[in-house]
Amino acid sequence: MTDAEHPDSPALPHAHAVTWGVAALPHRGPKRELSTERIVEAAIEIADADGLEAVSMGRVAASLGAAPMSLYRYVTGKDGLLLLMYDAASEVVVPGAGSTWRERLREWAMFVRASYDAHPWLADLPPSSIPTTPNRLAILEAGLAAIEDVDEPYDAKLPTLLLLLGYIGLYAKASSNADVDDAVRRALPELVTDERFPLLAPAVRAGVFELRDTDRDVGFGFGLSRLLDGIERWLERKADGDELEQLPTGITTDKHVREAAKLVEKARAELRDAEKKAADAVARAADRLRAAESKAEAAAEKEAAKAAVKAAKAEAKAKK
Template identity: 55%
Template sequence: MSRPSSVPTPGAPTLPHAVAIAWGVAELPQRGPKRELSTERIVEAAIVIADADGIEAVSMGRVATALGFTPMSLYRYVTGKDDLLLLMVDRASEIHSPPADGGWRTRLRTWATYVRAGYQAHPWLASMPPSATPTTPNRLAILDGALGAMDELRLPDESKVSIALLLMGYIGLFGESGHETRIDDDMRGALRELVTVERFPHLAAAVQEGILDEPLASTDRAFFFGLNRLLDGLQAWIDRGGHDDAAIDRIPPGVVADRKVKDTMKAVREAEARLAEARREAQKVAERAIEREAAAEERTREREAKAQEKADAKARKRS
């Protein structure tokens, strides 16, 4: 199928079609007397579908139907679904974080709050694969806002960009994990049966307490707990001088996938589970020993009290 490519306006840089549209430098089709379509309408219709039914529901056919046109009509404005998705991401990323008073931490926290609100308004946005290098204006504006919040910091721009990407990754991943719904009663009961001390020695107690009954990532408390800890870490790093860490640890993927490594790590987990069970058993034995010792002491005190009562009674008789 032959599809039109973007023709940049005179003097404009050569850009991919969707990026050129986002920047407003693409030559768009001329509208005829009855031609009511536009890139803006197409993108808006696609966002409405994604907001209601998820990004997987977006297709050129469904968007065309929503607008009352044929799919072929859309290709005059966007060259395909990939272009459409990029334009949707940029439009949904039109997030304006107002200037905030206070230090860099306060300003970054305000920026993060507004970015998160944008992700909450369009839940599908967090599930879109992030670009290693943002290329569209609204995505770059988010990055620019973060750098503006850090204006007072005397750090290299590379470090500031790394901080911004770290926080954007946290917001995005947090938003994506927050899409889960709470588990039903059957699943809750199943987890309590399946997550045993033997297999998950460190997690079992939390599951029994119901910690995982609701998606933790859906709460404001969980989001800001993580955000504040990230800011704490950045503060400590800055206080140390803001130097890049020298050590970069890499584990070859082949090592992680190696069967012997997997078997060995499984054996370690099983040994840890047995050790944890042995420690719990030792704790129980110790507690029982303490209880026996306390009971013995109590019996001794009772015998001594009775002996003293008898002695006192004899003394009263002699007197």
């Protein structure tokens, strides 16, 4: 099926037309080895091995033993190739074996996450609010199937799925250590000081940023469970008022806002200092009281011992 067969259909960019199967096939030259599918597969292999930045038309062509210009008969350029890669790597099959909406939605999230684990560069291409390729839309279709029996309208279900998709993509990006300089990571316990980061510094010294194989799974599961807790609570309370007023983008650089934030941080630092002094005062007072109690107990024991000796002497004298 091509655009020529459906002249009333809106004209799609070439890469999108390819994903939807409505692009006209290129005229094949003497070499029949090339195809859009082979080009996309080669690009995905490069991205999986060396990251998205390693993908170029030249390198893809070299991996296929072809001239770079020959690729342009199948893809319009790198942007089109990236979109085709994005859609191809987003093919997710979800069994849908859970018995409750929460079990099915958790399974859906885990299968989507597996695609990000298989292709970490997917996190560099975050999902948009309107997915436009078949496989990205199929992910939403599977998500809707997971919560099909939830009595909520689509304008509530779709934002819920986009929330989870955003979490999956952002977690994949945030939990990657590919761009972290190991020397800098090891230096963080010294760089993150108590003066500048009083709440974070103890955690850094305790090794919160040390590399552990289990961290990604534990952290992802924890975050996903908390999101599902929130969705479940939202379904239970059936309350409105979730809308938030959008702040102007310039508010982050507003002079008065920044000054107010500095005052708040100064007040927090002073409060922490006062709380520390109070805790020290309590500890010292407790030590003094315990010392006084120990001294009083020792004096009482001494007096009791004296009284006992005196009583023993009196008893002995009386027997004589």
